[in-house]
Amino acid sequence: MRILGIDPGLQITGFGVIEKTGEKLAYIASGTVKTGSGGELPGRLKVILDGLAEVIATYQPEQVAIEKVFVNVNPQSTLLLGQARGAAISAAVLRDLPVAEYTALQVKQSVVGNGHAAKEQVQEMVKRLLKLPAIPKPDSADALACAICHAHGGQGLGKLATAGFRVKGGRLV
Structure with a gap:
């Protein structure tokens, strides 16, 4: 199974592609789609939509696994991030791909064992889990981590099933 992980951002959207064969994960590609400021x-x-459409075609x-938006202190930033995320999701659904959503807490719990x-x-664990020669850049690492989280069924190293839970005060409830 080939999984595209996406770390949405209005200036920089990270992407990472992995392949899961049995319990083994293999790195395929990663990078960023940059829109500038x-x-x-x-x-x-449109740059995000077109860039991710190209990644999907390639x-x-x-x-597809994508990180959910968290609420920032600045509501305007949250709204803009949500729009970038919508463009990323649109690139996937236009190709009829199923999209799974994970919180940052779920992704970190799955990859590092600590939410x-x-x-x-996260960067170090992505490097180790995918046997990369170097530490990936932050946006690519976050996207790869999202794909790894999906490959692990949202549970991963910590074996903490987070489906059906919500975050309150930094804890799953």
């Missing part, structure tokens, strides 16, 4: 919002969303994933792990820990 200028320009009109519709044009930037690597032919069977499933509050630092970015550097």
